[in-house]
Amino acid sequence: MNARGNRAALTLLASIAFPIAAAAQSPRADRDPRAGSWEIAAALLWTGGYNAGSAAALETRNPSTRSTPLTLFTTDSRLRGAPGVESRLGVYLGRRVSMEGVLEFSRPVLRSHLGGDFESAAPTDADATVTSYVVGGSALYHFGNGRLHPFVEGGVGYLRQLLEDHDGLITGAEFHAGAGLKYRLTHGAHPFALRLDGVASSRSRSVAFDQKRRVVPELAAGLSWRVF
Amino acid sequence: MRRALIAGVALTCLFAATSAVEAYLKLGTNAGGRLVNLRWHTFPIRYFVTNRDVPGVTAPQLQHAADRAFASWAAVPNVALSSQFAGFTSALPLTGDNANVIGFQDRPDLERVLGATSFTLDTVSGEILESDIFLNSTFPWSVAPAGEAGRQDLESIVLHEIGHLHGLGHSALGETELISGGRRVIGAEAVMFPIAFSAGNLNRTLRADDIAGISDIYGDAGFRSATGSIAGRVTKNGAGVLGAHLTAFNPASGKLVGGFALSPDGTFVIAGLEPGPQVVRAEPLDDGDPGSFLDASLNIDLDFTPAFYNRLVTVPRAGTSRSIEVKVHSK
């Protein structure tokens, strides 16, 4: 074998050997997050809907006819589930624990079904688009080693919902708790990961015709990237 | 001759403008070449009571009922209304005597009229100079706190008429039914509905629609900064619908407030509304005499079916919603 052939053979050997050696050493080369590591994430979000209250348009009855109020028509309202987006910026406090800031945005529809009309006006769905923001923070605790890292999370936020035409502002506090997982897609010190979240979001006030605390599910799927 | 009394108007008319202030069905007049609301500018409104009893009700009892009725209107938040009983008089209502007189009277030509209000106006300023309330003595009346079978509740009728005295027109928030030989109210959500509850029943509580109406005339800056209005048009095949009745319903509070399309292009404004999303509904005034609400000589469109507006309308605080178009269809 001449010198050119020797170099080719060595190059081929190296191209095979080094990855094998690297793979054999991957648990150490894929560096776990440590205190001070930063991670950003972006996801598509689905926020579940909820019953926004029922009401009847009532007229005072002439007692000589009946004793119950006259119902002119009824409304049944629902804030419909809607897609959205969320972004997160987190910092690890250690290998397992991280803190994140969260920003969510969606545009659900408040829909009132109008029916039961005394004068038989056709049942109608009357909609209004809501612009919804949540700004908050979460604490995460990660489990597992290797590629797959399940986690649990909990946190608080500030909900801001603006009715159509930018009139009618609803604000309130939001608490959330849930779980998720991260699946590392790449290796190295700055890996990308697939991230899935599922939380229950408890809101003190939200767009509705009856004000009460509501719990809505939120599902998110996206990517995270450990910056450093 | 009433030298001190300058009376007469070229015309009395219902009118509406497109501003949020001029939204309710009010009494108006052409004075000095311009349209003005019929409203009192000087308070307290001094009134006399005809010193005449009728079976079941004495003149002092009528005065007390009037006093309570005036107080009901004056208790509306953010309006500065007041009245003063000036004494009993031998004068009858509906006579020009420079005095606001409330009293019972026997008028055969006013059969089937439980009560009515009249005005004498200053053509120059449009100011109300005199307003009388006639109560038909041929009907049986009652002042019993819980009502009295077979007798009309006096305070309920006086409350309605004093609404007119303050410048309010009728509300169309109510439903009626045909009964053997007549027609009666099934339900009403305004004291200013033109037909009274059956004899023996009370209607002494102002509703949201009444409050919105009186506030629209006399409301102060606090009222205007706390409420908003919905504006738009009612159309049929693209053309305006004159005389359509609109209802705004707030599902959060359950309050109903009405309005009317008072222009040939179908324009309407419903004012005095709580901020937030509301349901809007349009209907024709074809269940009786539309002249109870609007001038009978206007070409009021009665040929359509009730319909909801297909979006929730968000009422802003101290403002007017975006203009909406409520589309209705012929019968």
Next chain:
Amino acid sequence: MRRMILCVLLVCLPIAVHATVLVPIEFRELVTTAPVIVHGRIVDVQAEWIENRRSIETLVTIEASEYLKGDLGERVTIRVPGGQLGRYRTIFVGAPSFQVGDEVVLFLRTADQLVPWIIGLSQGAFRIVADPASGRRMVTAPVLISTPGAAPEPIIRGDVRRRPLDIEAFRAAVRQALGQRAAQ
């Protein structure tokens, strides 16, 4: 601009501002209790002082084209509360107002030595106007007729079964009510 247009519209037309509490009268009762039912055209409207110049009422003269009930002659003059005389005006809120040329059907009551009046203030006054599309002469106010002995029937706004009557159908409704009354 819209406000101006509405102003002009109303200035051109007689205005009746309805602000009373009425006891509703059903059509059949109106027909059967009215001594006189006249169909005609307004030919004169004159305000006059009454009660020693303390109040104004209006005398309205109708040239009768037909009587559906009773007979008060070729011309009948009725009294309506309120009116304008010179600079003075008494406004009786709820009284109908008329202009010369109006075509009307009026349900009238009379009493000894009193000028006839409209039953139920405005309830006994029906205006006839030409439909712009068809040219048919239509009664403007809805005619509500109950069925004797029937259960209470809600009056539904926008009811597709309820349509304006032309003058011929209105006459027929009057005659039917009179016929039923005679049969009873």
